[in-house]
Amino acid sequence: MAPVNVTVTGAAGQIGYALLFRIASGALLGPDTKVNLRLLEIPAAVKAAEGTAMELDDCAFPLLAGIEVTDDAKKAFDGANVALLVGARPRTKGMERGDLLEANGGIFKPQGEAINAGAASDIKVLVVGNPANTNALIAQQHAPDVPAGRFTAMTRLDHNRALSQLATKLGVTVEDIKKLTIWGNHSATQYPDVFHAEVNGKNAAELVNDEAWLADSFIPTVAKRGAAIIEARGASSAASAANAAIDHVHDWVLGTPAGDWTSMAIPSDGSYGVPEGIISSFPVTCADGEYSIVQGLEVNEFSRARIDASVAELVEERDAVKGLGLI
Numbered sequence: 001m002a003p004v005n006v007t008v009t010g011a012a013g014q015i016g017y018a019l020l021f022r023i024a025s026g027a028l029l030g031p032d033t034k035v036n037l038r039l040l041e042i043p044a045a046v047k048a049a050e051g052t053a054m055e056l057d058d059c060a061f062p063l064l065a066g067i068e069v070t071d072d073a074k075k076a077f078d079g080a081n082v083a084l085l086v087g088a089r090p091r092t093k094g095m096e097r098g099d100l101l102e103a104n105g106g107i108f109k110p111q112g113e114a115i116n117a118g119a120a121s122d123i124k125v126l127v128v129g130n131p132a133n134t135n136a137l138i139a140q141q142h143a144p145d146v147p148a149g150r151f152t153a154m155t156r157l158d159h160n161r162a163l164s165q166l167a168t169k170l171g172v173t174v175e176d177i178k179k180l181t182i183w184g185n186h187s188a189t190q191y192p193d194v195f196h197a198e199v200n201g202k203n204a205a206e207l208v209n210d211e212a213w214l215a216d217s218f219i220p221t222v223a224k225r226g227a228a229i230i231e232a233r234g235a236s237s238a239a240s241a242a243n244a245a246i247d248h249v250h251d252w253v254l255g256t257p258a259g260d261w262t263s264m265a266i267p268s269d270g271s272y273g274v275p276e277g278i279i280s281s282f283p284v285t286c287a288d289g290e291y292s293i294v295q296g297l298e299v300n301e302f303s304r305a306r307i308d309a310s311v312a313e314l315v316e317e318r319d320a321v322k323g324l325g326l327i
């Protein structure tokens with residue numbers, strides 16, 4: 001089988017450093033699939049990315065068929081089967097939300113165009129760079145020839161954070177928990193939902209039996225975990241973000257385990273009252289390289305209000321980038 005072309009943007013950044021070695025070791029696509037890595041950076045960071053490429057060579061990974069480093073998006077995405085869009089413009093002091101969206105428009109518009117121009121017909125895109133959901137929407141809107149559903153954004157880190165918090169609360173392992181969901185935006189408005197989650201077959205919300213803990217502790221802890229990591233480390237999450245990116249693509253390509261689902265931000269088809277087209281997190285199962293939204297879940301009042309609030313934020317972000325002429 002020909003190697004799979006995996007393009008990683010922001011390759012010289014901190015997530016890139018935690019991500020590339022795991023991709024090359026087989027964690028992304030399994031132990032039988034060789035990969036070609038394409039590393040895209042801005043000109044000032046190409047040298048650092050080349051240094052990382054030297055280290056990748058020095059690992060002598062049997063699955064790593066080749067590495068290319070470039071600052072040319074067209075080259076980086078040419079023939080790409082998987083694209084991990086990690087590089088983004090971080091918010092700096094004094095920067096308003098509109099400035100951040102505009103700066104990222106300058107990154108994700110040309111990358112969407114380059115994906116449209118040259119990516120392989122089976123391209124799968126994961127956007128990690130923040131604001132991830134809206135950056136994914138910008139890239140998608142500039143790739144009209146690629147099926148819209150191939151553009152996804154990452155809420156798997158939030159999913160994994162929620163698993164860990166719930167496991168600690170209930171004194172179980174993360175493996176004991178199934179069917180947890182992150183709804184909405186990868187932001188502080190996201191909604192981690194345990195009402196359908198099962199712990200060794202029992203309903204998680206009933207086991208918790210404490211709505212105040214859900215509202216005042218669990219949900220804000222998960223939703224603000226990114227900020228708590230920044231506060232503690234002095235830098236945003238990197239290894240856990242890279243790990244979640246691996247999990248997201250691994251499950252999309254190789255499938256979710258039977259009896260479980262995961263969370264992915266994907267273009268809404270209108271399910272659960274989420275306006276069509278916005279890239280919002282849903283419970284999904286994956287099989288044969290395709291994801292599907294888990295249907296038929298009952299959404300209680302507690303959940304409805306929280307899903308609606310996060311979705312409203314996504315609609316605002318979409319309208320803001322529309323207003324800026326970015327989509």
Ligand code: NAD
Nearest residue numbers: 010012013014015040041042045087088128129130157241
């Ligand atoms: P970083 O600053 O260490 O690295 C970002 C890299 O992107 C830099 O090397 C920079 O040169 C590069 N870059 C900037 N513009 C680029 C472009 N146009 N093309 C290619 N590369 C470009 O940041 P990081 O810690 O690696 O984080 C990357 C992004 O991921 C940030 O936006 C961060 O907020 C986000 N993030 C998302 C999640 C999530 O769960 N969705 C979690 C953690 C971090």
Ligand code: LMR
Nearest residue numbers: 130225226227229236237
């Ligand atoms: C995270 O969830 O860790 C990041 O999205 C935080 C950030 O702002 O980079």
